[in-house]
Amino acid sequence: MTTHDPAGALVVRIEEALARLGCTTAVVRGGPASGDARTLPLEERLLIASAVPQRQSEFAAGRTLARDALIALGGPADAISRGAAREPIWPEGFTGSITHAAGICIVIAARTNDLASVGVDVERTESIETALWPTICTDAELERVLAAPEPSRGSMIAALFSAKEAAFKCQFPVTKRFVEFRDAVIDIDASGNYRVGDATRGGAAADVFGRIRGVVTAGELFVWAVSVIGGTRAR
């Protein structure tokens, strides 16, 4: 992955992942995680009026890329509001997801005919303290990680973490429920394709988890994941 335009390189990788998941119509946008909040529609400016400058800047980057993606899909150029759990409220007939990390911002937007929901996550590749592993993983996931050769454990944890964040963003618009890291069990194959299982046995999000498919990659610079639920055309 090029270091000159990391966001551009990630956009291409995420488009490839979406294609692997059967969606070639979603629009992926990426750029620096710094935008100018003064250029946002008033409704969006009010959402972050009291935030610190860095937060205003990343929020502006996300909303600007999201609007650009919606326009590319033939959608409206209106303000993208925010729900009580901080989730973006997409215009009727559209869905999407936003992530900002390590100075870059990535947005995916799609028509709900094509994707019922989508979640994207990007993290900088860095080691997650072992003390945190049991808060991220279910006991079974942790056993699988600890059974692997020591040098690969860190990237396995990073992949699980990112896949869970992407799955969370994907399930939330459907369930409207907050699910903990240990509520979901992620099964990743050798190609990075994953499915999501319910670790709570009959938990509220179980049905929705079963409809999520995803791709995760733990790369040199970034760990990223995308989760999707197929839209009406996919049924």
Ligand SMILES: CC(C)(COP(=O)(O)OP(=O)(O)OC[C@H]1O[C@@H](n2cnc3c(N)ncnc32)[C@H](O)[C@@H]1OP(=O)(O)O)[C@@H](O)C(=O)NCCC(=O)NCCS
């Ligand atoms: C909400 C959460 C996933 C955000 O992830 P993060 O790594 O902190 O930050 P990111 O930059 O990747 O994502 C932030 C964006 O997520 C989106 N987001 C926030 N809450 C959301 C929600 N409830 N549903 C969908 N998207 C949400 C927003 O667009 C936000 O950016 P914005 O405020 O500028 O619009 C994370 O903070 C969280 O609460 N995780 C715990 C729950 C979890 O992951 N459980 C896993 C089990 S499935």
